[in-house]
Amino acid sequence: MVSTDAILVLRCQEDDSQAFDEIVRQYKDGIYNYILRMISNRDDAEDLAVEVFVRAFAAIKSFRRDSNLRTWLYRIATNLCIDKYRRYGIERKKLVPLEREYGDGEIRPMDLPDTSFDPEKLLGQKELSDQIHRAIAKLPEKLRAPILMYDMEDMSYGQIAEVLGCPIGTVKSRIFKARTQLRRMLLPYVQNT
Amino acid sequence: MNCKECYRYLGEYVDRTLDDCALAEMEAHIRVCPKCASLAAELGGVASLVKSLDRQAAPSGFEDRLNAQILHRKEEAKPGLLRRLLLGVPPEVYGYRRSLGPALATVLLTAAVGTSLMFTNYNASGDAAYINAVQQQHVTFASANPLSDESALILSDRMKELNEPL
Ligand SMILES: [Zn+2]
Numbered sequence: 001m002v003s004t005d006a007i008l009v010l011r012c013q014e015d016d017s018q019a020f021d022e023i024v025r026q027y028k029d030g031i032y033n034y035i036l037r038m039i040s041n042r043d044d045a046e047d048l049a050v051e052v053f054v055r056a057f058a059a060i061k062s063f064r065r066d067s068n069l070r071t072w073l074y075r076i077a078t079n080l081c082i083d084k085y086r087r088y089g090i091e092r093k094k095l096v097p098l099e100r101e102y103g104d105g106e107i108r109p110m111d112l113p114d115t116s117f118d119p120e121k122l123l124g125q126k127e128l129s130d131q132i133h134r135a136i137a138k139l140p141e142k143l144r145a146p147i148l149m150y151d152m153e154d155m156s157y158g159q160i161a162e163v164l165g166c167p168i169g170t171v172k173s174r175i176f177k178a179r180t181q182l183r184r185m186l187l188p189y190v191q192n193t
Numbered sequence: 194m195n196c197k198e199c200y201r202y203l204g205e206y207v208d209r210t211l212d213d214c215a216l217a218e219m220e221a222h223i224r225v226c227p228k229c230a231s232l233a234a235e236l237g238g239v240a241s242l243v244k245s246l247d248r249q250a251a252p253s254g255f256e257d258r259l260n261a262q263i264l265h266r267k268e269e270a271k272p273g274l275l276r277r278l279l280l281g282v283p284p285e286v287y288g289y290r291r292s293l294g295p296a297l298a299t300v301l302l303t304a305a306v307g308t309s310l311m312f313t314n315y316n317a318s319g320d321a322a323y324i325n326a327v328q329q330q331h332v333t334f335a336s337a338n339p340l341s342d343e344s345a346l347i348l349s350d351r352m353k354e355l356n357e358p359l
Contacts, residue, residue, distance in 0.1 A: 024256060032251035046252055050259050057263055132242050150208070151243040157210070176204030182239045190238035 005069040012060045020060070023069065024053055030153055031077050037148050038081040040137050048080045071162040074153070078145055078163060085141060128189065135185040139178055146171050147178035194222040199229045207236045 011019030031052050036045035055076050063072065136144055149155040149163065157175075161168045183190060199222045205211045206219050223230045 021256070024259060028251040028255055029248065032255070033249045036249050037246070042252075046255070046258070049251060050255070050262050053259050054262050054266060058266070128242075129246055132246055136243065147243060151240060152246060152248065172204055172208075175208065179204065179207065179236045179239050182243070183235050186239060186242060187235070189242060190235045 006065065009060065009063055009065065009069055013063070020057060023056070027070070027073055028053070031073055034074065034148055034153055035077055035081055037133065037136060037152060038078075038141070038144060039084055040133070044084065048077070048084065051080055052077045068159070068162060070155075071159050074149065074155075074163045075165075081145075082141060131189060132186065135182050138185060139181055143174050143178040143181065146174045147182075150175050194218045196222075196226060196229055199223070199226070200232075203229075203233060203236060206233060207240055 005023075008019045008023050012023070028049065032045060032049040035048045035052075036042065039045060039048070052073060056073060063069075136147065139147065145164065146160050149160045150157075155163075157168045157171045160171045164171065199219060202211060202215055202219055206216070211219065223233055
């Protein structure tokens with residue numbers, strides 16, 4: 001059976017521009033969310049997400065029919081995120097690569113909760129989301145990419161292995177490592193649930 | 194199953210990808226081992242937290258920005274004035290007198306040889322033909338793009354770096 005994606009790619013290769021629009025419609029949100037969670041900056045995330053589709057558009061003619069469109073797009077996105085990190089260099093890595101936009105329009109780096117954090121304190125959903133996002137941002141990118149794809153993009157081990165070009169076993173162990181590191185960072189929240 | 198074996202399967206247990214047989218063994222161990230039970234619960238809690246994050250949609254106007262960017266790249270890939278002159282596009286379009294076109298082209302021919310190599314995809318003779326060629330190919334700016342070839346991607350240094358053992 002030929003997948004919807006395969007048909008879309010075929011139509012693109014036959015110069016049907018509506019097919020490419022359809023691909024963008026289908027994947028833009030997932031790709032944007034993935035990049036945003038990878039690099040923690042809205043403006044850069046939009047630029048990179050646009051770049052993913054610009055590159056896909058440029059290369060779709062040579063896209064191999066036996067490949068998977070979704071994993072291909074996420075592979076382009078992952079590459080771009082890694083490039084972005086390389087450009088930011090060590091400085092950005094030392095800081096938690098996450099910013100929070102405050103009401104006053106100022107952007108300040110956020111820190112992880114200190115040890116004096118009181119788990120009994122009732123957290124708003126927004127604050128909890130921020131804490132989770134910050135913890136994910138602290139993961140090394142080789143752990144962050146697979147955990148985001150697995151938990152947020154609902155991809156299988158096999159699809160993630162395709163994106164990262166590594167064996168499935170590696171994907172499994174990285175997801176597990178990511179979870180154990182997140183557990184340490186988010187213990188108060190985990191125990192509270 | 195002992196604790197060590199249990200730990201080995203914990204990831205897949207949390208991800209609910211264990212086969213029935215291994216799952217039954219895990220559950221049996223977890224029922225009698227509070228240490229593994231609490232670790233499994235905490236890792237499961239972590240998974241739930243990450244899954245609970247909201248999915249951010251692409252900003253409005255995303256498609257417009259994308260289309261503008263694609264057009265911009267096509268423009269960038271378009272042959273410059275010199276190339277157009279050499280290829281006989283009516284020069285008055287660019288503010289030159291027609292008679293100057295071929296003369297200018299001849300003078301600049303030598304300098305243009307290197308440049309023209311950059312446009313080997315382009316063999317049409319005018320804007321309409323050029324635009325048509327781009328629409329036919331989409332690949333004018335893809336040639337320098339390592340992502341246009343999946344096999345190149347697989348071998349890319351960035352991926353290799355990502356796949357180095359931790
Ligand atoms: Zn145990």
